[in-house]
Each structure stands twice: as C-alpha cells, then as structure tokens.
Amino acid sequence: MIELEEAREIVLSQVKVLAPERVDLLSSLGRTLAEDVYDDFDIPGFDRAAMDGYAVISKDTDSASKKKPVVFEVIADVPAGYSTKERVRRGKAVRIMTGAPMPQGADAVVMVEDTEKEEGKVKVFCRVTREENISFAGEDVRKGELIIPQGSLIRPAEVAMLASLGKKNVLVRTKPRVAILSTGDELVEVGKTLKKGEIYDSNSFALFSQVLLSGGEPYRLGIALDKKENLLARIKEGLSYQLLILSGGVSMGDYDLVTGVLKEAGVKMMFWKVAVKPGKPTFFGIRKDTLVFGLPGYPVSSMVNFENLVRPAIFSMLGRRDWQRIRVKAILKKTVLSRGKRKKFIRVKLIKEGDSYVAVPAPSQHSGVLKSMVWADGFLILPQEVERIEEGKEVSVELLK
Numbered sequence: 001m002i003e004l005e006e007a008r009e010i011v012l013s014q015v016k017v018l019a020p021e022r023v024d025l026l027s028s029l030g031r032t033l034a035e036d037v038y039d040d041f042d043i044p045g046f047d048r049a050a051m052d053g054y055a056v057i058s059k060d061t062d063s064a065s066k067k068k069p070v071v072f073e074v075i076a077d078v079p080a081g082y083s084t085k086e087r088v089r090r091g092k093a094v095r096i097m098t099g100a101p102m103p104q105g106a107d108a109v110v111m112v113e114d115t116e117k118e119e120g121k122v123k124v125f126c127r128v129t130r131e132e133n134i135s136f137a138g139e140d141v142r143k144g145e146l147i148i149p150q151g152s153l154i155r156p157a158e159v160a161m162l163a164s165l166g167k168k169n170v171l172v173r174t175k176p177r178v179a180i181l182s183t184g185d186e187l188v189e190v191g192k193t194l195k196k197g198e199i200y201d202s203n204s205f206a207l208f209s210q211v212l213l214s215g216g217e218p219y220r221l222g223i224a225l226d227k228k229e230n231l232l233a234r235i236k237e238g239l240s241y242q243l244l245i246l247s248g249g250v251s252m253g254d255y256d257l258v259t260g261v262l263k264e265a266g267v268k269m270m271f272w273k274v275a276v277k278p279g280k281p282t283f284f285g286i287r288k289d290t291l292v293f294g295l296p297g298y299p300v301s302s303m304v305n306f307e308n309l310v311r312p313a314i315f316s317m318l319g320r321r322d323w324q325r326i327r328v329k330a331i332l333k334k335t336v337l338s339r340g341k342r343k344k345f346i347r348v349k350l351i352k353e354g355d356s357y358v359a360v361p362a363p364s365q366h367s368g369v370l371k372s373m374v375w376a377d378g379f380l381i382l383p384q385e386v387e388r389i390e391e392g393k394e395v396s397v398e399l400l401k
Helices: 004-013 156-164 203-214 228-238 258-264 299-317 371-375
Strands: 020-024 053-056 070-078 092-096 108-111 115-118 121-124 146-148 169-173 177-183 217-224 243-247 268-272 283-287 290-295 327-332 343-353 356-361 378-382 394-399
Touching: 004 268, 004 283, 004 299, 053 070, 053 121, 092 121, 146 156, 177 203, 177 228, 203 217, 203 243, 203 299, 217 228, 228 243, 228 258, 243 299, 258 268, 258 283, 258 290, 290 299, 299 371, 327 343, 343 371, 356 394
Parallel strands: 070 092, 177 217, 177 243, 243 290, 327 356
Antiparallel strands: 020 169, 053 092, 053 108, 070 121, 115 121, 268 283, 283 290, 327 394, 343 356, 343 378, 378 394
C-alpha cells in the first residue's frame, strides 16, 4: 500500500504536456492557455473621461459651490468614439461622455450630476481636483506587460481581456482524450429495467462529468462484463486514448479481474492500493503514452480518487499547476473518528453562521452512499495519525465546488 502523496508524485512523473492548437476566441472558454499573452499597446490607448460630464481646467472650479456656481462656455461636444481638436482654455469646457478622449488643455472632468446645462454654457456646482474622473492611458495594462501567463484557465474575464487585446484566436492546449469503462456483471445501462441484484452504472456518468470539468474530452466505452475476454477487448479499445479510467474490479475478490487483465494487455503497473479511505483499491499503470487508472467500484471511492489522482494528471497534461483544491477554515459541528492507518476523506457540508463557516459531516461516510457526495461541499481530511477531531475545533475543508 502506497501513501497518497507518493502515488500522486508517481502519476505526475508520467504526465506529458499536450501539444497546443489554435482556436477561435469564442471557442476558448474553459480551455487552457498554451502561450504567454503580452500587451502590444496601452489599454486604454489614450486619456479618457471616466464619467459623463464636462472636461475643464480644475483650477477654474476652485470657488464653485451650490450657492455660487462657476459658469463655463461649452466649446465642443465629444461622444464616446469621437474626439475634438478644440483646446480647453480658462473658462471653457467640453461636454464629454464616458470613454471619450480627453481634449487638450483639460485636466479634470466634472460629473454631469454636479452641473446645470444652459444655452451654450454650463453651471458647475462643485470643485474638482486635478486628474479627477479621468482614466489615463495604460491604466488597465501597459505595452509589453505580461497579461495572462500560459497554463491559465480561460474564463469569461480572460476572454474579455483577449478581445480587448484584439486576439481573434488563441493558442490553447489540446484536450486529453479520456476513455471511461465501467466493469461488473451487476451493472445496467441507464434507462433499462433493473432485475434483482442489478444496479445502474452511475460511475461512468460521474467520471464523464469529472473529466469534463477538469478540461478533458471524455468518452464512455460502456460496461465490460466480468469475463476475461470481454474485459480484455474493451481495455484494448481504451488503450488507444491518452487516459483510460476503469471503475470496479480492482479489489481482491474472485471476480475482480481488472488488475490481471491490465497486465495481460501490456499495462505496466506503477502502484496498486493507496492508503486513503475511501479509495484504497486503486490501480495506476502505463502503456506507451496511455495513463491507466483503475478506480474502485463504490461510487464515492471512485469520485474521491479521481479528485486525488486523475484530476491532477489531466491538469498537468494541460500545463496547469492549480490542481489543488481551495481550502477554507470552518468549525467542526460534530466529532469525527478515524480507524486504521489511512488518510480519511470525510464529506462535509459548509453552513455560514455569522462571520464563520460550520462544517457538518455527512450522516453516512460509507463509500457506497453516493448521496453523501450530492450533499457535501467538500472534504475534511484526517491525516492517518489522527484518530479523532472534537466538535468545536477549527478544521480545514477542501472545497468540491
């Protein structure tokens, strides 16, 4: 049995970063950037009004008040997208819209709310200071600045930033193709009628969704029976993908054939059994450039060790280094216990109480209770040397959402 940290190191040591491909900007959402993006020009490229109002020389407003407004002659009107050649001089103002270039001579903008328009003139009721309500050239980004480093996840903000830089297409990492194979005679495809002793194949749907959220391209290969010939044929099909994930059949029962058949298919075993609960019977191996994971059949165990081992592998193939889950502090609502010599992943729900979070353990921590994963917001991780944590203690929770 191998410790989780060592198992993860072995997995990541076998990962190769995938080749890049260029995609249209609107197709880049959710992809991983494969190049450093630098700015070729200042944004904004000119000094501009940050408010609707009037561009003035700030000193001219020093005496302005509600009772004694200062009156300016309006010499031009500048909507966004336009400019003026008029120069602002003492006692003069230019009516200006948000985003429009500042006219020469002006050093501040009076908000329209603090003015009153007259025929060819404007009354100003308050003082403004130099550079007030102006957005200066390069305020957002400067020419030559690194804006988004490679390995970044492209979210809506990154899409907007790339668009503001004029990027019509983006270099991203190719998505890893991931085959998913469920094993077991007891499994039935969703939609069919169950007979006694049968259950629906939920694992492949969970793994498909986890792969998708991790940035991979998942393919369900269906269900392999607990028969060597059938299992071998489906495994050989899965070995044509960059990752192959199997669930079930990796324990030590008479019908747990996966580990032996994987070896027969030419998969080199790197480890089998990880010191975690749930998820102990987990296999990892390689065949040529294919990473092979054999996850437990219990749904919670399968999902947990996907998060522990497969998700970091997919992230690393994409050149991402942020596979670690975000952690938050919370107060434990109920004492939790741990038996054995394995790191334990306890499903908890986070509830906001005042300015703090409270972590409530799921009523059942059994690896077959899928409802606990639906219920949970994250994992409370108990190191193997810790046998209990008392109610009221501050704990760290690894977020799942």
